[in-house]
Each structure stands twice: as C-alpha cells, then as structure tokens.
Amino acid sequence: MGAPLFTFVFAYVTTPIFYVNAAPHIGHLYSMVLADTFHRYWKLRDMDSIFATGTDEHGLKIQQAAAKQGKTPQVLCEEVSGTFKDLANAGNVQYTDFIRTTEPRHKVAVQTLWTQLLDQGYIYKGHHEGWYSVSDEAFYAENQVVQGADPVTKEPCKVSMETGSRVEWNSEENYKFRLSTMAPLVQNWLRDNPGVIQPVERYNEVLASLSTPTSDLSVSRPAHRLGWGIPVPNDPSHTIYVWMDALTNYLTVTGYPQVDPRDPGYKGHWPAHTHLVGKDIIRFHSVYWPAFLMAAGLPLPKRILAHAHWTMDKAKMSKSRGNVADPYQFLQDLGQDGARFYLVRDGGMTNDADYSMEMALRRYKKELAGQLGNLLTRSTSPALNPTGTVPQALYVMEEGNGQEPKGLREKDRALYTSISQLPSQYEKHMEEGHAGKAVAAVFDMLSEANRHFSDHAPWKLKETPEQVVLRSHVVWWAMEACRTAGILLQPVMPERASRLLDLLSIPPSQRYWKDLGMGKGWRRDDGAPEGDQGLVTLPPSEVLFPSRKK
Known part of the structure; x- marks a missing residue:
C-alpha cells in the first residue's frame, strides 16, 4: 500500500465557521460530515489529528438580526451557535474543538495578528470606497460587479459577480491591508503549488482572478456602524472586519498566540492540512487568508478543499421556494450513518449535487x-x-x-x-x-x-x-x-x-x-499460527441495515 501521498505526523482539518444569522441547513451538515470523514480517515491511519468547526458570531448581519428580534447580539449568538453544535452531535461529528469567535481566546488571537501586521506595515489607515455588499460584508472592485437583479426584490441593481449579492456604492475611512503588495506573492505560491486548491477547477478560477491588479483590502469598519465585533487595538473607533476576524479562528484553535508556529522547535498542528470550505468562499480562503499569513511570516495551509453546494430540483435551496431539506428530518429518515453515507457518496465537489x-x-x-x-x-x-x-x-x-x-x-x-x-x-x-x-x-x-x-x-x-x-x-x-x-x-x-x-x-x-490486507484479519495472540482463524467465534447474525421508508 505504501506511504501516504502526504507525509505528515500531525493532521488538522477545519470546516468554515458558520454564520449565526440563520438556522443550520443540510449544506452545513455536509461540510461537517465531510470534514469529519477526513479527520476519522487520518485517525484510521494512526495520525495525530484535530478537527475544528464552530460559529462566526460577529458582523453587521448579526447586529441587524439581533435588533430585529429585540435581542442583544450575544443572546442571539448563544441561541444559534447551540443549534450548530446540536446538529454536529446529531450527525456524530467528532470535532475536537468547537470554536466561537466571541470567545476571549479568539479576541486575543485576532488582536495579536492585527498588531503584528500593523507593526510590519501591512495595515494602514486610509480612505476606502467601492461597491459594498451588506449580505457579504465585503467591498468589491469595479471589475468584480455586474449589472443584475436583487436576489430578493428582483429589481435591477449592481451585484457581485462572485456571490450574486446586491452591492451599493459606499465611501468611508477605515484600515486597509496591503493586498496589492501580497497578491503577486500569493499568485506565485499558487503557481508553485498547483495541488493546494482542490478541485482543479477552483484552482484555475482563483489563479485567473489574480491575473489583474488587486486593490488593497478594507479590514475594518467604523464602530458607529458596526459595533458588534472585535475592536481594533488602540483604536476603539474601528471594529475589525469580520473576514480577518473569522479566518483567524483557524490559528486560535491551535493555541496561537501562546503557542506560535514561528517559534524554534515548534511541534503542533499548524499549518492546517485541509481547510474545507464551500466554493462560494474560496477567494477569502485562498487569497486573503494566505496573504495575511505570508505578511505575518506564518506557514501556509497545505490544502484548501472547496466543495460544491446542494440543490433541490436543480435549484438553490430557499425557504421562499419551499425546497429546503431539514437536516434533522434527513438524519431521522435515513438514520445517522445512512445520512452520512449519502452526503459523502453523492455530495458534489466540482459540480453541485441535487438532493433527492x-x-x-x-x-x-x-x-x-x-x-x-x-x-x-x-x-x-x-x-x-x-x-x-x-x-x-x-x-x-x-x-x-x-x-x-x-x-x-x-x-x-x-x-x-x-x-x-x-x-x-x-x-x-x-x-x-x-x-x-x-x-x-x-x-x-x-x-x-x-x-x-x-x-x-x-x-x-x-x-x-x-x-x-x-x-x-x-x-x-x-x-x-x-x-x-x-x-x-x-x-x-x-x-x-x-x-x-x-x-x-x-x-x-x-x-x-x-x-488492511489479505491474511491480516482475525489475528490471534495465543501462539496459534498466523492465519489460523478456525476458532474465532462469531456473535449471532443480525440485520445491519433495516428497511427504511420515507
């Protein structure tokens, strides 16, 4: 069978941390089960593997959702984060760390990384304007937007080419990250490591997106507009932008900054072996995140694995269309392992999978x-x-x-x-x-x-x-x-x-x-010859997969 194609002692797999502005759906379950499958695979190979999932709890959408429900953001986060943990447990997802971005340890990690980037000149205060999406909480350059229609109201407007979300022109003072400086380095890294983004279709898309000049990246928001988040160190008038906040969770889980991968003799789980993400957030993980890490002098992830989405009747799942699959009902109808089997067996990597x-x-x-x-x-x-x-x-x-x-x-x-x-x-x-x-x-x-x-x-x-x-x-x-x-x-x-x-x-x-291997089964430790299985007694037979009907 030979040695693993990747040779490593420590394995570390992550899901994206899930945004708590809505209840979990079957796509979240798919991400968790798929990551859990890789984690268990590495444990099967007797490797020291850790697996992190969790919830992304800062940002304007959380602030707005909480206000709409008459709750504080913290109360809303407590409620919804618990539903993601419940779903993970219902799916027998064996995570080793459930990270929440509202935890004190994460605030320390984010502010430490921010300070390092600021001290090294990669973050500066400037004026930012561009096409801003409230739903994505992201600015987009002129070449990243097209004329389209609002996903909800259907009225004509500018939309993000990547996500289809509505964008509006916005101008404000904030902190910016020198992505224009780092993007060519990220591009070289991708060219030197063609297998770092899988599947290859996503790799080609990301590499193509870096063929045109890249603008510097807005990494903060004025606190008067976005108060729910981690304050910028030494400048409480600004809040750290949710993507720099959220991405840093992968470092938080490994003990950073108390345990620093740059220290001599470091033996730990960073860099991550696999960041498992949905294809809609591939740019954040394969351009922004490596750029932050490079600027901080931190090792880069070994693989970014982007899976496709689940649809129903060939259309994106939507409550308004009535084509949303309840993950709990799904687990009940197929059984825990029957559901996991179907998700892994039929889930799409390159192309979307149609739930049936x-x-x-x-x-x-x-x-x-x-x-x-x-x-x-x-x-x-x-x-x-x-x-x-x-x-x-x-x-x-x-x-x-x-x-x-x-x-x-x-x-x-x-x-x-x-x-x-x-x-x-x-x-x-x-x-x-x-x-x-x-x-x-x-x-x-x-x-x-x-x-x-x-x-x-x-x-x-x-x-x-x-x-x-x-x-x-x-x-x-x-x-x-x-x-x-x-x-x-x-x-x-x-x-x-x-x-x-x-x-x-x-x-x-x-x-x-x-x-694994012929002749390696039913080994005995009583001195009998290898391969002598005649005395191994079996328990009574039973039906392993009972009949199931919808």
Missing part, C-alpha cells in the same frame, strides 16, 4: 442493505456457516511479499485483485479530496464480492467433504470483503461500520489501516 430523498433511499437499499448488509448476513447465517466461526481459505495469504497466494484459484482472482488494490485506490481518492470516490471504490469491491458469492452459489453445495470445504472457502472470501469494507467505511459510517466489525469478531485493536 428518493435517491438517498435507493442508495441505502441497493448499496448499504443490498450489497454490504446482505453479503454480511448471508456469509454469517447458520445456513451457510453452521459452526458460527470464521472459516479458512483454501490457501494461506502472505501479505507483503508482492505476490499472490500460492495456488490461487482462477475463480478467486478477480476478487483477490479487487480487495488487494482497494486500499491504494481509497488512499488516492481520499488524499485528492474525493471522499465520495473513495466510498464508490469500496462498493465496486463489494459488487465483485457479491458476484463471486453468487457465482459459487454456496447454498447449492452438497454436504460432501470437498463441497463443505469449498463452501467454507466462499464464505471466508465474503467475510474478508466485509472486513475490508468495514475498516474503510469507519470514517464515513462510524457506528454501522463498527457494528459490522463486531459481527465479524474483529477486536478494536485490529480496525486500523495497518490491518
């Missing part, structure tokens, strides 16, 4: 219940495995010598190849940011395993000594396929995959990447 409960149930029935669950049930049932133990193959597997087992039957060759090659295929897909393709590869192997099982029709074999041995052989292949799938599906379906491995009597210590 019908398709989700079809995936559940055909792949989870039909391929994986059915193969497990048939191979462990008393009818085909009356002893309730793990049978032996006709030959001893010798993993690691680069050769197939001696006496490999031609009828077993296709399944042997499929199981043997799966870990490297899975690894390649995961480390290229395509978790859905990794899952698909597992089910390609299971499809071959089911074909192998059906072709041999063990239920038709007679009770002669030769056919009893052959039946045990066929059952062993099915169990080995299920064992391999169970190990590799743990990052996606942690609870059901764990139960599958329980039903195969695989101890927790043998459920890691190191345990």
Whole structure:
C-alpha cells in the first residue's frame, strides 16, 4: 500500500465557521460530515489529528438580526451557535474543538495578528470606497460587479459577480491591508503549488482572478456602524472586519498566540492540512487568508478543499421556494450513518449535487442493505456457516511479499485483485479530496464480492467433504470483503461500520489501516499460527441495515 501521498505526523482539518444569522441547513451538515470523514480517515491511519468547526458570531448581519428580534447580539449568538453544535452531535461529528469567535481566546488571537501586521506595515489607515455588499460584508472592485437583479426584490441593481449579492456604492475611512503588495506573492505560491486548491477547477478560477491588479483590502469598519465585533487595538473607533476576524479562528484553535508556529522547535498542528470550505468562499480562503499569513511570516495551509453546494430540483435551496431539506428530518429518515453515507457518496465537489430523498433511499437499499448488509448476513447465517466461526481459505495469504497466494484459484482472482488494490485506490481518492470516490471504490469491491458469492452459489453445495470445504472457502472470501469494507467505511459510517466489525469478531485493536490486507484479519495472540482463524467465534447474525421508508 505504501506511504501516504502526504507525509505528515500531525493532521488538522477545519470546516468554515458558520454564520449565526440563520438556522443550520443540510449544506452545513455536509461540510461537517465531510470534514469529519477526513479527520476519522487520518485517525484510521494512526495520525495525530484535530478537527475544528464552530460559529462566526460577529458582523453587521448579526447586529441587524439581533435588533430585529429585540435581542442583544450575544443572546442571539448563544441561541444559534447551540443549534450548530446540536446538529454536529446529531450527525456524530467528532470535532475536537468547537470554536466561537466571541470567545476571549479568539479576541486575543485576532488582536495579536492585527498588531503584528500593523507593526510590519501591512495595515494602514486610509480612505476606502467601492461597491459594498451588506449580505457579504465585503467591498468589491469595479471589475468584480455586474449589472443584475436583487436576489430578493428582483429589481435591477449592481451585484457581485462572485456571490450574486446586491452591492451599493459606499465611501468611508477605515484600515486597509496591503493586498496589492501580497497578491503577486500569493499568485506565485499558487503557481508553485498547483495541488493546494482542490478541485482543479477552483484552482484555475482563483489563479485567473489574480491575473489583474488587486486593490488593497478594507479590514475594518467604523464602530458607529458596526459595533458588534472585535475592536481594533488602540483604536476603539474601528471594529475589525469580520473576514480577518473569522479566518483567524483557524490559528486560535491551535493555541496561537501562546503557542506560535514561528517559534524554534515548534511541534503542533499548524499549518492546517485541509481547510474545507464551500466554493462560494474560496477567494477569502485562498487569497486573503494566505496573504495575511505570508505578511505575518506564518506557514501556509497545505490544502484548501472547496466543495460544491446542494440543490433541490436543480435549484438553490430557499425557504421562499419551499425546497429546503431539514437536516434533522434527513438524519431521522435515513438514520445517522445512512445520512452520512449519502452526503459523502453523492455530495458534489466540482459540480453541485441535487438532493433527492428518493435517491438517498435507493442508495441505502441497493448499496448499504443490498450489497454490504446482505453479503454480511448471508456469509454469517447458520445456513451457510453452521459452526458460527470464521472459516479458512483454501490457501494461506502472505501479505507483503508482492505476490499472490500460492495456488490461487482462477475463480478467486478477480476478487483477490479487487480487495488487494482497494486500499491504494481509497488512499488516492481520499488524499485528492474525493471522499465520495473513495466510498464508490469500496462498493465496486463489494459488487465483485457479491458476484463471486453468487457465482459459487454456496447454498447449492452438497454436504460432501470437498463441497463443505469449498463452501467454507466462499464464505471466508465474503467475510474478508466485509472486513475490508468495514475498516474503510469507519470514517464515513462510524457506528454501522463498527457494528459490522463486531459481527465479524474483529477486536478494536485490529480496525486500523495497518490491518488492511489479505491474511491480516482475525489475528490471534495465543501462539496459534498466523492465519489460523478456525476458532474465532462469531456473535449471532443480525440485520445491519433495516428497511427504511420515507
């Protein structure tokens, strides 16, 4: 299987922190589950991985939403932030840190970074004017806006080319970051590291956006207009702009500034291995954030992975259209792991994915219940495995010598190849940011395993000594396929995959990447020869994926 394509000891994956001006939706659940899948994958590989998600709680939209509801911004943030944490827990998202930008530790990190950039001359006070979007809380240059229509009222107006949000001309005094100075350095970094933004379509878009001169970036707002945020150090008349505030959360989680990656002998999780973001905020993460970090002399992230969005009936989900999927109902209808499986399996990376409960149930029935669950049930049932133990193959597997087992039957060759090659295929897909393709590869192997099982029709074999041995052989292949799938599906379906491995009597210590490979299953520590599985007893068989209907 070889070493990982990325060689590192510490892994750190992040979701974007979610804005608390509205309740969480299925797109938020997708981001959290996808990031959790990568986090669990690295833990499967026995790496020291941390995973951060959380909420972005400052900005004009929060201030306005709170005023509209007759609440203080802090009360609103407390309420809505809790719903994101609840959704993460409902989806079995195993974050190691839930960061909130209203926490004192984050204020310290943001003001420290600001002061460093100011002291080094990258932040200055100036006059700023341009096309401003209230919903994006961002200024846009002339070449970043077009004539369009207001997303809500539909009246003609200028809109952002990137987000489609309405913009209006605005002029004010604020602090600015020298993005014009840093943009060429970011451009060179991207050219030198073509895999740093995935998928490649997003990389090309960002690189193309840097081909024209870049204006300096407004990084504060007058406090009289925006009071809900972190004050500019030594100038309380200004509030730090939400994007510099929000992006710094990734550093806060690692202990910055008390733990500084620039210190000699630093051993920690920065830089992040993967910033997982939605495609609509790719510029903030792949231009502004690297520019801030470069200016501060901090290491840059290894990968920015931008996923696409979920639509319904090929249209963007919207409450006004009535095409919004309730994430809690979704989890209830499919079960926790069934929902996670569908999100990872069908979620879009390059192109938007169209949410369909019908398709989700079809995936559940055909792949989870039909391929994986059915193969497990048939191979462990008393009818085909009356002893309730793990049978032996006709030959001893010798993993690691680069050769197939001696006496490999031609009828077993296709399944042997499929199981043997799966870990490297899975690894390649995961480390290229395509978790859905990794899952698909597992089910390609299971499809071959089911074909192998059906072709041999063990239920038709007679009770002669030769056919009893052959039946045990066929059952062993099915169990080995299920064992391999169970190990590799743990990052996606942690609870059901764990139960599958329980039903195969695989101890927790043998459920890691190191345990993949023919002949590595059901190892014993009692001095018995390697590969002697005959005494491993299985628990009673059960239905792993019960029927589900909408």
